Amino acid sequence: MIKEILEQLAPLDAQIAALKGNGNDMDALTAHASELAELAVEEDEILRTCGPLTAEDRVFLARHPERPHIDEIISALFTDFFEQRGDRQCKEDPAILGGVARFHGMPVTVIGHRKGSTLDENLACNFGMPGPEGYRKALRLMKQAEKFGRPILTFIDTPGAYPGKDAEERGQGEAIARNLMEMSGLTVPVLAVVTGEGSSGGALALGVANHILMLENAVYSVLSPEGFASILWKDASRSGEACEMMKLTAQDLYRGGIVEEVIPEPVGGAQRSHAALFERLDAALRMHLKELCRMSEKQLADQRYKKYRQIGETRNA
């Protein structure tokens, strides 16, 4: 669906880019103003034909390679970023990027999954699949944030924790478990944003937050739809079917009471205009952070505990 529509748009996008020239110089823009306007209208019409997005469409968009990545988010929304590396035990894991930065002047700790934009970067970051060292680094930074009283912002975008041999040898399960446990007790505000695909414990290990936000086309699930289909039906090709059944879209999670806010994306997906998305994301982060910063240390830990405590709370039958 959305895939075909984006394919139709591709040549128009190319034309627009050609008309605009390399820089955003005003001469080119004014000279081709009418052509550009026509192309924009044409694109709008195509986009309008796509109608409401299905869960499968959203999974496709959530994984789109041109979706804003953690590096761009940090340079767009934060200033003064200082990267911190290593878990202080054995290794640096590039699949998680973290450090201290300023958000509208306030020092915060920023942590997020890093997928990389080019193939080389993808390989270096292991496609955003962290090992135990990555989670231990994240925990180290969070504990430090707590020590210095800084709010923590996490950005989730991962296909899951890396299912590799060395990851198992070094305690993938223990590392994730430790993060869940320690994050639940943090006395500083924790705000998580699911920006792309959030899959399994690998996503949750950065996600035990006071508030969770999701971009409109982000997905968050217990497992990737492919993994889900292969476990339930021993057939990974039925992932499309799985997408609908899993209730993994931002809208589903908002309805389920897990997510506090869904941040609208530009029509056709966040990859079509990063600037427009960042503006909305910035506003949402400010609002939620302002609310959380008013709470005391104990209130923050209690609110976070209650948030997770009530998920799936059952009454006696």
Added chain:
Amino acid sequence: MNDIRDLFPGRMRERTFQLKAKRDAGAVWHEPQFVECKQCGRRAARTLWAKSLYVCPNCGYHMPIGGYYRLSLVLDHGSFRELDADLAPQDVLDFPGYGEKLSAAQNKTGLREAAVTAAGRIGGVACVAAVLDSRFFMGSMSTAVGEKITRAVEYAAAKRLPLVIFSASGGARMQEGIFSLMQMAKTSAAIQRFSAKGGLYVSVLTHPTTGGVTASFASLGDIMLAEPGALIGFAGPRVIEQTIGEKLPAGFQRSEFQMEHGFVDQVVPRSQLRDTLIQVLQLHAGGKHE
């Protein structure tokens, strides 16, 4: 908790418990009388298996055992009191076919859910014990399992009791999607609060403990024990082999491997488990559990 069975004297409760344990151990007339070992393939009479606590008399394979039977092996006679026995699973996603599968599993195992939680005594030390039963949806973590474990942890924290959890799980309950995933955070958060109050948590890993259970409460024990030869890990061996494109060495992710890599304190055979638990609990008696 306002159950009519609570009005019965303790002896009645114990008798019901023992009957359930017997049923879990397969000691009823309609079960086959010969049992084949999944590891070495040798067949032995069920009575022989029962005598060795369902450890293969030939090769020492620790067969997975049912929840009530597991508890009957470690709790003091007459001390068992089940917690939240009526807590039932819920179909949170309206997942097609899940309701029927649940009733089938309930009929087959006689369990309500994959977790059994209880208050009891081990070697005279009052404690809270929880078991995951791998016969019920592979011991996977549903919202009801997460809720039961969390309630047990909270109960132990409120009563200042030590906590023993026997894990056996395939991970998250797929049919409950994201709600299942969130139980990892919920149970871990409960352990955090329990631990901050000075509570002792003994985690016993049994075959198999994988996925979301490994990546939450099962890995967070103050004391980590494992039964011999149990598969313990986050990703399953098949997934790892597919990812790295090679065969895994024998013994990979087994209890002994986990001990060697620093994630388990001791590997304890089933026959010694009760004695080991008594030792650990008594060593921690009179701690600073506020």
